Amino acid sequence: MQLKQVIILAAGKGKRFGKTGQKRQKCSFLLQKNLPLLDKFFEEAIIIIGYQSSDVKKAVKETKEKYSLNIKINYLKQEELLGQGHAVYLTKDNIEDGCAFCVVNGDLLLKGGDFENFKKIFQDDIEMPLISVSRVDDPWNYGVAILHNNQIKGIIEKPKKGTEPSNLVISGIYFFDKKIFKNIEETKRNQKTNEIMLADTLDLIIKQNKKVNIFEIDKPKHLTTEKDLEEIFKI
Numbered sequence: 001m002q003l004k005q006v007i008i009l010a011a012g013k014g015k016r017f018g019k020t021g022q023k024r025q026k027c028s029f030l031l032q033k034n035l036p037l038l039d040k041f042f043e044e045a046i047i048i049i050g051y052q053s054s055d056v057k058k059a060v061k062e063t064k065e066k067y068s069l070n071i072k073i074n075y076l077k078q079e080e081l082l083g084q085g086h087a088v089y090l091t092k093d094n095i096e097d098g099c100a101f102c103v104v105n106g107d108l109l110l111k112g113g114d115f116e117n118f119k120k121i122f123q124d125d126i127e128m129p130l131i132s133v134s135r136v137d138d139p140w141n142y143g144v145a146i147l148h149n150n151q152i153k154g155i156i157e158k159p160k161k162g163t164e165p166s167n168l169v170i171s172g173i174y175f176f177d178k179k180i181f182k183n184i185e186e187t188k189r190n191q192k193t194n195e196i197m198l199a200d201t202l203d204l205i206i207k208q209n210k211k212v213n214i215f216e217i218d219k220p221k222h223l224t225t226e227k228d229l230e231e232i233f234k235i
Helices: 015-023 026-038 053-067 084-089 112-122 179-185 198-207 226-233
Strands: 002-010 044-049 072-077 099-105 130-135 143-148 151-157 168-176 213-216
Touching: 002 026, 002 084, 026 044, 026 053, 044 053, 053 072, 084 179, 084 198, 112 130, 112 168, 112 213, 143 198, 151 198, 168 198, 179 198
Parallel strands: 002 044, 002 099, 044 072, 130 213
Antiparallel strands: 099 168, 130 168, 143 151, 143 168
16 A cells, blocks of 8 residues: 655644744644655645644745755645544545555654654555554543553543553554545544544544554654753754
């Protein structure tokens, strides 16, 4: 199965980034780091924009010029911030038939080694979806995997602290084929936020007795606070 396209989720407001997040879209910082890496693995990036979209476009333009990147860039605007599942669904007419595609969270600092390993797995024509997982110290901030006999049996989105079933969480890199769009259509919106959560879509797939393949990565770096930005980008 060919893999040419990557979706970058970069529409969110970044409420935890303090004054820096108010002045500039949080994902625009990471695009400066991530785009040169993604250029090595993908032909096209579909960037989901929303809040302060001009910051994202400026960062992409400057980064492409600085590193002479070849990756094609397309933008889709998420007019209402209705969750990651909704953001992915916006791309359903842009994904090539018969191909797999990658989705990455905009707040994740990507590592080349992870993608090298993912590409090796793809050579085995593995069944979709394939999602990255990792072990963290604060699982209540993520979608937490429920495991049984080393198989993923469910996902709980941001459980209450102290109730999480494991410290293995969904860590922000996904590989899908076009069947995921039907799964998103079947996913119920969150009653409190009206969002379509990608973790809920994956949980739905599992409850339909379909396999979700997982691949563990080590210590991914998520930017979740203003201090994270200061440490990485010296701002």
